[in-house]
Amino acid sequence: MALSKKSRVIAIAIGLIALAGFLGFCLSKQDQHPHGQQAYDHTAAILAIGPRTAGSEGLKKAHRYISEELKKSGWTTVTQTVERDTPVGKRTFINLIARYDAAGIKTFEDAAKLPAKGILSAHLDSKEIPHLPNFLGADDAASACALMIVIAETLAKENPELAKQLELVFFDGEEAFNKDMSLETGDGLYGSRAYAITLYQRDPKPKFGINLDMVGHHDLQIAVPADSPTHLYHSLQRAAAKFGVQKHFGMADGGILDDHYYLNKAGVPTIDIIGADFHDSHWWHQEGDTMELISAKSLDISYQVTIEMLRELLP
């Protein structure tokens, strides 16, 4: 059936209007949460690598991706490698550490000689789950590492002096080989424990730490540990109030075992900004921890609050 010339013109016009509407929709989505969208895209890129279990080739590939991204905004990365006994035998763990405007550093020891006022960290390893060999851990905790890339980029642009005062650490071995981590068996927190040991000798010692874990859930509900350092909790509350997002930030009933634990022990007060009620969820350490679990909107909220805390705490 041939369309008349008039019908063709109308059909093309409708097509163009629909296309313009679609492009507008895409752009407005980006405009609403530009930093969250960036973090979302970095998360997808990290997941595309595949599982990042402790010391694995996937983890090393993720290191390369993060190092390349950070390099674009002037950060240099080094690694800290340790070997530890685990319930599954000897394993190697590799932490990735980044500093701004420090092109001369070659080793972790070099990085540790540079004064840093604050630490921003998250774990990059994905849990090794025997019955789920392809577990990727989108929110546990690729999303937090992705957020760190975006925060590092913004901070370098907006205030290089502040960026110089921050040490970024992407921990390996947060996840236990057994089902749950335990202080008694020492299973889990391998990377942060090895890093924290070095903090005892740091002079000057960093003044604070912020650890991120599961900060991108589409229904964002953060619950920091009840024993969080008070001044850091207040800083978090002020930051959340500034952006009117207090309803997303609460406090858990008790303490939480996570990468902040050994940093606090080493005398660097550290708050763990962590998603609430993960233990009872249908996705934690399960198949559901994929890109569908997280959203650019939630990542944007976590971004705004975390970077606002850094603006307040780093000067």
Ligand SMILES: [Zn+2]
């Ligand atoms: Zn986990």
